[in-house]
Amino acid sequence: MAETLTASALTLKDIAREAGVSLATVDRVLHNRPGVRPETVRRVKAAIERNSFQPHVAAAELARGRARRFAFVMPSGPNPFMQQIEAYLGEMSGWLSARRLGVEMVATDVFDPSVLAASLEALSGDYDGVAVVALDHPSVRAAINDLVDAGTQVVTLVSDVPSSRRHHYVGIDNIAAGRTAGALVGRLVGQKSGKVAIVAGSQGLRDHAERIFGFNQVMASEFPRLGVLPVLEGRDEDDRSEQLLARLLARHADIVGLYNVGAGTQGVAKALSDAGRDKVVFVGHDVTVLTRRLLLQGVMDAAISQNPGHEARAAVRVLLALARGEPILREQEKIRIDIVMRDNLP
Amino acid sequence: MAETLTASALTLKDIAREAGVSLATVDRVLHNRPGVRPETVRRVKAAIERNSFQPHVAAAELARGRARRFAFVMPSGPNPFMQQIEAYLGEMSGWLSARRLGVEMVATDVFDPSVLAASLEALSGDYDGVAVVALDHPSVRAAINDLVDAGTQVVTLVSDVPSSRRHHYVGIDNIAAGRTAGALVGRLVGQKSGKVAIVAGSQGLRDHAERIFGFNQVMASEFPRLGVLPVLEGRDEDDRSEQLLARLLARHADIVGLYNVGAGTQGVAKALSDAGRDKVVFVGHDVTVLTRRLLLQGVMDAAISQNPGHEARAAVRVLLALARGEPILREQEKIRIDIVMRDNLP
DNA sequence: GGTGTTTTGAGGTACGCAACTCATTTTGAG
DNA sequence: CTCAAAATGAGTTGCGTACCTCAAAACACC
Incomplete structure (x- = not known):
């Protein structure tokens, strides 16, 4: 009982x-x-095993005295997704200070490998843990490995560097995300035939490339009647995305679906509505103020979301567990691919 | 910087x-x-506010000495969803014992108000917190209020009793879940016209009733061309669900969509395939071994999931935070409505 | 057997708070 | 002003661990 x-x-x-x-x-x-x-x-x-003894985490924490410091290395510049992560960390401030955890944001140019690597090297020794939105590049990999060797816990956030010895990756499986987007576009288009457009930031970005890969996989195998047009590279900028897409829409009257892989959502939506092509099935990423509005208006049909709040909290929890030597609750820290439509908007 | x-x-x-x-x-x-x-x-x-002072949680925990005990009051009998919750709690055992938390499972007949109320009353005084899968009934409400008055933290799990003074509800918004199911069925059916069937356990169950309500809302307002057939009450049993649905399918050749509100999934799937109506858009609830297989086979098109692992962990975290007097991270503990399709199966 | 090294024991201090006692001061009512 | 009640101060103890020191014991080697 x-x-x-x-x-x-x-x-x-x-x-x-x-x-x-x-x-x-x-x-x-x-x-x-x-x-x-x-x-x-x-x-x-043996004695520890036999009794499945676990040190009392509160006592251990109290005894060590020294507070822990974590650094979040994030892109500089206005990036709504990253701002959300920062905001969610702010919401945890009570939780953090009750545990005497210090979390500091370090803004840097994460798209320049040498700058990012230098930023990482500069952290060595000062922090117990580092969460980094990392570019996959040899010098970044080396910087991460150096931190690990120095005893710092390292977690990659949103974007992974699988070849490094980082302790954990907090983010989604981008290939699966692309597949999901593909399945959604294909299914929501219905019986119609026609072309599908893809707008990405750049195919050089690992996460974008992976999403496109997954998307194409599904389109090819399950929706062969829908032709996929060449990827437009909008550099995550509204204006450029709008122009490129506007031109594409003008050329192809039979576009029935659209996958927006990265940012530039505002521009994509404008191009669609200016061309009067509101019926095009539009699937994008992330729930922001903007995409939320577009979903409610019916302009966007679905958003693939990776829940920035969850990512921020997971990164902190994982760093803390690693620092304490506690096991990680894999299920809990895994970032799921959320499908968000109008009626399950969080 | x-x-x-x-x-x-x-x-x-x-x-x-x-x-x-x-x-x-x-x-x-x-x-x-x-x-x-x-x-x-x-x-x-004022001094506490001014310095935004937070007691050191580790020190407080250590000083109080006494370990905390939580009880999970769950339905007896074989219920895969509940078994999952229990399994997830088991995975946390290391986490729990490192914090000197005792979690006990109490099985009872949650569908009999007086039995459930008696089980709850019996817990009084022995536990710091109680999570309960509760039926919404006056005697249950009273039992919950008694626990609260005795200083026990009470959290309703999966199924809420909003009229009680429980401290928190860990579960989804079932109306929104029904709306999401409706949007999915409607969108996935595409341009076709026809009828939509609903199979539920019982319209007397609060969560089922709410889901059906939300579902009908969306169907009526957004997909008026799809007629919704009267609800079949399968009592969450495979055989009964199968028979009822088989009969309905025989009578209506134009069924294009199906919403399975509760369990009995096996029977629903069998009725569909026996009738050779695999093309019917089939949306159900919860990711289990079974629904997972059906999704992969393409029999089911989408599952609305409430992530039992998250629910189990959230219940524990909320009880702990309440007992400690810590604030609750609402965003973190909110249970989201997950749309699961083949390509984002967790 | 003696030497030096490695391993172990014993004990102390500190961490920040909860919970308690008891003495002292302050307060308010008459 | 007096006196009891209320409010406050001062102090102690203990929670379970980390981290440290110093001495004692066990060991390895020649």
Whole structure:
């Protein structure tokens, strides 16, 4: 009837007694400090295992005294998505200070590898953990690895550097996101035939390229009757996206679907409405003030969202867990691909 | 460049000095213990505000000594959704015991108001917090209020009792979920005309009724060309759902969409395939082993999911925050309505 | 067997707060 | 002004761990 899921009111003292050693030795084992015979290490670890002992996180936190500092390395300039992340971190300030966690925002040009790498190197030693919106480039990879070697916990945020030794990636699977977008466009277009347009920031950006890849995968295999037009590179700018798309719409009267991979949403929407092509199925990314309005107006049909609030909080939680040596709740920290339509707007 | 989001390395001693009182008085104010003049209370609170002081959560936790106990009151019997919740709680066991939190599962017949109320009353005094899958009924409401009055933190899970004084509800907005289902069915059907069927457990269940309400709302206002057939009540049983639906399909050759509000998914799927009506747009709830397979096979087109893992963890976090007197991160604990299609299966 | 090295024990201090006691001061009512 | 009640100060103890020191014991090597 009543099944208990937890236990452990044991303390280190109990473990010491169990293992037949002193508190000091248990402490040495627990923090892999030198000066303990391998045999003794085994005995202590066995006792810990046997009782599935977990150090009392509050006591550990209190005892270490020193507060922890995390840095968030984010793109400079006005980027609504990043501003949201910052805002969500702000909402956590009570939570953070109750745990004596200091979180600092470091703005830098994340699109210039050497600048980003330099920014990262500059953090070394000052922080217990770093979350970074990273470009995948050799010098950035090296900078991340250096931080890791210096004992800093490193989490990549939104954009990953899989080849580095970062401890964790907080963000979505962009190929799956592209696939989802493809499935949505294809399904929402319905029985109609015609062409599908893609507007991206740049195919050089890893996340955009991956999304396009996934999108094309699905279109090719499941909606072959819909021809995909060459990708327009709008550099995430409204004006440029609008112009490119306007020209494309003028040339192709049979466009029935549109996938906006990155930003520039305002321009994309304007081009559509100026051309009187409101019926085109329009799928984009991220829920912002703008996309929210477009969804409510019916201009956009769906948005693929990666929940910036969740990403911000997950990054903090993961850094904290890593710093404390706690296990990470993978399920909890995984960023899901949200499909947002008008009726499930958050 | 580097903007700090947190502060507070202050201690109670600092606040005491600031307010010109002793530690004991600050302590009295902080825990609303009697014996402090209103004027002094104000001075102390002002000092706390002024410095935006947050008690060190680790120190507080350590000092109180006593471990916290939470109870999860859940339906007895085999219910995959509830089993998932339990499994997710199991995955947290390390996290829980590191915080000296005890979580116990209490199985009961949540569909019998008096039994459920009695189970709740029996918990009084033994637990710091209770999460309950609650039926909305006067005696249940009273039991919840009694718990609250006894100082127990109460959270309703999945199914709410809004008229009670529960501290929080962890679950989705079922009307919005129904609306989302309606929008999906309507959009995925495309240009076709025809009828839409609804299979529910029972219209007496609050959550099912709300979903149907939302569904009908959207169908009526946005897809008037699709006629909604009377609700089939399958009691969440496979066999019954199958029979009812089979009969309906035989009678109506023009069914183009189907909304399965509750369980009985297996039966619904069987009726569809036996009748050779695979093209019917099929939207249901929850991602389970079964619905996952149906989505991959293309039998189901979309599932509305409420992420049981998130619900389980949110319930624990909310109970803990309430017990500690910490603020709740509303954004974080809000359960979102996930649209799951084949390509964004978690 | 003696030497030097490694391993272990014992103990202390500090972390910030909760919870308590008891003495002292302040306050307000009469 | 007096006296009891209310308000406050001062202090203690303990929570479980980290981190440190110093001495004692065990060990390895020649």
